[in-house]
Each structure stands twice: as structure tokens, then as C-alpha cells.
Amino acid sequence: MFRRTFWFTSGVAAGVWATTKVNRKLKQLTPENLAVTAANKALDAGHRIKDRAVGFALDVRDNMAQREAELGDALGINETPELPSPRRYAAIENRTNPKSVESDRTTYSYNRNEDH
Template sequence: MFRRAFWFTTGAAAGVWATTKVNRKLRKLQPDSLAAQAVDKAVESGHRLRQFALDVRTGMADREEQLHDALGLGETGDVRELPAPRSRTVLEPQYRHTRTTGQARLTGPTGNEDH
């Protein structure tokens, strides 16, 4: 008799638990609940984006301050002179004779013909 009562109680408890879980899941899948969840996610994403933008601004200000210090651009107005820009030479293409045709062809940096 005790075993039957135990298993009956266990079955009833499992049924109540399963019914509660199913009802909760169904309520979450109703259109009103889905809309509320979407709004919550959008608001949360907005807060995260705003925090990211604030972090980027803070990082930019810190980096700008570091660059000002490195370049000697202080608030006193004293400016160090920057080094002169380096001149850049234009690389001319290299032409070589090929043995088979005798024509001049453009070759790449490895000497292989570019097609």
C-alpha cells in the first residue's frame, strides 16, 4: 500500500511539474510576450552600443593625449618641429628580353613573367 501511494504521489508531482513547464513555455511563445522580449533585447542592445561608443570616445581621448605628449604638443603652445617627410621614389617597371621570342616583357619582382 505504501508503494502505491509513493508512486501515485510521484506521478502526480511529475504531472504538475510538466504541466507548469508547458504552460510557461506557451506563455513565452504568445505574440504579446514575443514582442515584449524583442523590445527588451532592443533596449539592451541600445545600452550596449551606447556604452561601446562611450568607451571608444574615452579611448580616443586617451590616445589623442598620448600623441600630443609624444609630439610635444602641449597646452602651452610650444610646438616641436616635426621631421621632414621622406621622399618617395616611383618604381619603374623592369623590362627583360625573353630568350624564346626576343620581345621585351614586363616581369614581376621574382623575375617571372606577369600575364
């Protein structure tokens, strides 16, 4: 009697375990979940590729700068020439002259609808 009860409960437990395992796998294989999984894997792969490409680009940039410095030292062109001082322009025109104020009124039109 105990043997039958043991094997019966073992069978029931195995059946419940197998059923839940199959149901979980079926839920993972729905089209929506497959699309989400594929999108997540694609994003992860893109991030990994971007990180590697950025690291490679930084290495290339560092080596390029180092090589340019070596070539500049070898050719003697690393010395920066002295630049002339920048020109200064008046930020605001002189508006005290009445002729310039009057000429501005006659030449500039601020009517937005005039061109249409």
C-alpha cells in the same frame, strides 16, 4: 497497497509539475511576450554598444589631445599669442537727443498687421 499509493502520488506530482512547466513555457511563447523580450534584448544590446563606443571615443579624444600637445611642443606652436583687449560697445543708445527719438518714431512701425 502502500506501493500503489506511493506511485499514484508520485505520478500526480509529476503530472502537476509537468503541466505547470508547460503552461509557463506557453505563456513565454505568446507573441506579446516574444515582442517584449526581443525589445528588451535589443535595448540591452544598444546600451552595451553605446557604452563601448563612448569609452572608445573618450580614449581616442585623450590620445588625440596628447598627440596634438606633443606635436605642438615639437613645432613650438603651443605658446598662446597675446590677444588685444575686446572692444566695448554702448549697450544703450543715447536717447537724450530729441532728433534721435523723433526719427525712431517715424522710421519704425510697430503695427503687426501693417505688412499683411
